[in-house]
Amino acid sequence: MVTFGAKLLSDLAAEYEERGEDPLPVYQELGAKGLAGLPFDPAYGGGGRPYREYLDLIEELARSWVALAVGIGVHTLVCDAVQRFGTEEIKRELLPAMLAGEKFGAYALTESSSGSDAASLRTRAERTGSGYAITGRKQFCTRGGEADLLLVMARTGVEGPKGITAFVVDRQSPGFRPGRPERKMAWRSSPTWELVFDECPVPDHRRLGAEGEGFTIAMAALDGGRLGIAACAVGLAQAACDKAVDHVRAGEAGQGTEFMLADMATGIEAGRVLYEHAAGLKDRGARYSQQASMAKLFCTDMAMRVTTDAFQIAGDDLTARFFRESKVLQIVEGTNQIQRVIIGRMLGSEAGL
Numbered sequence: 001m002v003t004f005g006a007k008l009l010s011d012l013a014a015e016y017e018e019r020g021e022d023p024l025p026v027y028q029e030l031g032a033k034g035l036a037g038l039p040f041d042p043a044y045g046g047g048g049r050p051y052r053e054y055l056d057l058i059e060e061l062a063r064s065w066v067a068l069a070v071g072i073g074v075h076t077l078v079c080d081a082v083q084r085f086g087t088e089e090i091k092r093e094l095l096p097a098m099l100a101g102e103k104f105g106a107y108a109l110t111e112s113s114s115g116s117d118a119a120s121l122r123t124r125a126e127r128t129g130s131g132y133a134i135t136g137r138k139q140f141c142t143r144g145g146e147a148d149l150l151l152v153m154a155r156t157g158v159e160g161p162k163g164i165t166a167f168v169v170d171r172q173s174p175g176f177r178p179g180r181p182e183r184k185m186a187w188r189s190s191p192t193w194e195l196v197f198d199e200c201p202v203p204d205h206r207r208l209g210a211e212g213e214g215f216t217i218a219m220a221a222l223d224g225g226r227l228g229i230a231a232c233a234v235g236l237a238q239a240a241c242d243k244a245v246d247h248v249r250a251g252e253a254g255q256g257t258e259f260m261l262a263d264m265a266t267g268i269e270a271g272r273v274l275y276e277h278a279a280g281l282k283d284r285g286a287r288y289s290q291q292a293s294m295a296k297l298f299c300t301d302m303a304m305r306v307t308t309d310a311f312q313i314a315g316d317d318l319t320a321r322f323f324r325e326s327k328v329l330q331i332v333e334g335t336n337q338i339q340r341v342i343i344g345r346m347l348g349s350e351a352g353l
């Protein structure tokens with residue numbers, strides 16, 4: 001069990017979920033423990049640990065508090081984009097504070113009319129004398145109202161993926177304001193925001209990659225992010241399974257529940273192996289996009305089944321929360337229908353179809 005100060009993380013989770021409040025002090029303390037920059041280059045203050053080890057941390061956090069694990073996952077995804085695609089100047093400027101957990105990142109791709117079809121986004125970045133001015137609205141941005149730095153994908157050119165560019169925007173920039181947070185059935189301690197940009201100035205050096213490379217950057221960041229979501233799903237499923245086992249052991253469930261428990265435990269083991277395999281590919285520098293989609297798809301569908309069964313067995317408030325939380329995992333960072341589209345397309349391209 002993860003302890004945090006004098007408290008169990010699961011107790012803090014219950015309190016923050018009840019209040020519907022973002023746990024910034026908890027993120028800051030994770031940062032102080034070196035857990036906001038585990039898989040990154042020590043030259044910029046990172047922990048230099050394998051991605052697989054970072055995912056073990058995410059699974060462990062999610063076992064107590066999935067919304068917190070998701071918050072670290074989103075932050076890591078933004079740090080990953082900066083480390084992989086940023087210039088030396090932007091890496092030196094942003095990464096030390098981000099990897100120390102003094103500044104947190106959010107990822108702003110989705111818009112009201114472009115979720116699954118992200119390449120049709122409409123937010124625009126117009127050239128100015130000293131850089132760009134961003135105008136538009138983003139939707140469903142995790143911790144977008146709390147984060148210090150926003151990775152924003154905006155259109156600088158033609159329609160479609162080739163006209164999109166990525167920028168790192170300061171929260172204090174004039175012309176930026178968080179709109180309204182969503183009311184949600186789960187992840188109440190992970191605020192989800194609309195973001196409003198009105199001629200928000202971004203200097204040249206805050207562009208990530210070249211003009212037109214933004215969609216590639218956004219998708220590359222999501223590959224690693226999807227492994228984080230897979231690890232969250234395994235941690236959440238494990239917590240639900242543990243609760244169901246306790247209930248059965250206490251003699252409070254009917255006969256035959258062992259079969260349900262056996263299916264839960266088997267799914268959890270399989271999911272863990274799948275995400276760890278994909279993380280191993282990433283750590284070796286091999287291609288892993290397809291395996292990331294497979295892990296996200298399998299682990300989050302598995303978590304939905306496990307939490308449904310755990311709720312059926314234990315039927316208490318906590319397993320009800322787990323059930324609601326797992327539904328969101330099937331949607332974020334590309335719905336599971338979209339993961340099937342990606343996996344199918346890659347099979348087609350390998351077969352030359």
Ligand SMILES: Cc1cc2nc3c(=O)[nH]c(=O)nc-3n(C[C@H](O)[C@H](O)[C@H](O)COP(=O)(O)OP(=O)(O)OC[C@H]3O[C@@H](n4cnc5c(N)ncnc54)[C@H](O)[C@@H]3O)c2cc1C
Binds near residue numbers: 328
């Ligand atoms: C709690 C939460 C947090 C989020 N955080 C972030 C964030 O931090 N940053 C960010 O950018 N976004 C974030 N999102 C947005 C999320 O990535 C999108 O909700 C998701 O990609 C789906 O987009 P959509 O909601 O517009 O649904 P739509 O794209 O409208 O899809 C609706 C339904 O149609 C299906 N569908 C759509 N196209 C196809 C297709 N081609 N084939 C088969 N089925 C299809 C979908 O699977 C889905 O079931 C978040 C969402 C939630 C709920």
